[in-house]
Amino acid sequence: MMKCNTVHNKLIFFLEKELPVSEMKQVQQHLDECSECARFAAEMKNTLQILESDKLTDENPFFYTRVKARLEKQEEKQPAARPVLLRILQPVAFSIILLLGIYGGFKLGEAPKITTADTSLSEQEMVPYWNELDAEPIESFLME
Ligand SMILES: [Zn+2]
Structure with a gap:
């Protein structure tokens, strides 16, 4: 059998x-x-x-x-699916921002004027992206 x-x-x-x-x-x-x-x-x-x-x-x-x-x-039936995804995405987004910050800082010391403009631009671009992720109520993470 x-x-x-x-x-x-x-x-x-x-x-x-x-x-x-x-x-x-x-x-x-x-x-x-x-x-x-x-x-x-x-x-x-x-x-x-x-x-x-x-x-x-x-x-x-x-x-x-x-x-x-x-x-x-x-x-x-599967309410956990979304928070799990966000829990993965949020650190990833954070790492990207961190890397951009390091990269930006590094470039800043290397070539002052033009790169400074570039850095502030990329930071501005990142802000709405970050806010979007952060808009998710923090409680939903703590509740898990
Ligand atoms: Zn069976």
Whole structure:
């Protein structure tokens, strides 16, 4: 008998009927006996059907609305996704600013007049970018 893991890996091919006949039988047999995998298979089948109906978007706006509502519902289940991304992005942005500062300072000592203008320009450009990131309420980070 197949292991649950093996079944999970083959499931998408099973649902698309792309497995060799012998494996199709083995997966089907497992699903008959394992309620957990059967439920997983049902969910995946559902998802595949959503993807299928997504292809009909242009002809059928009703399907699109349903898919969209469904996707939004799924997003609600993962509220952590955005803060995690920001937590990665914020230090990166900070490093860039830091590097620009070091680079700018370095150039400043090297060639005074023209570079000074360049540096202040790039700093001005960075400010709105930084503010945009900083606009995210800090509490959402601390709450994590
Ligand atoms: Zn199983």
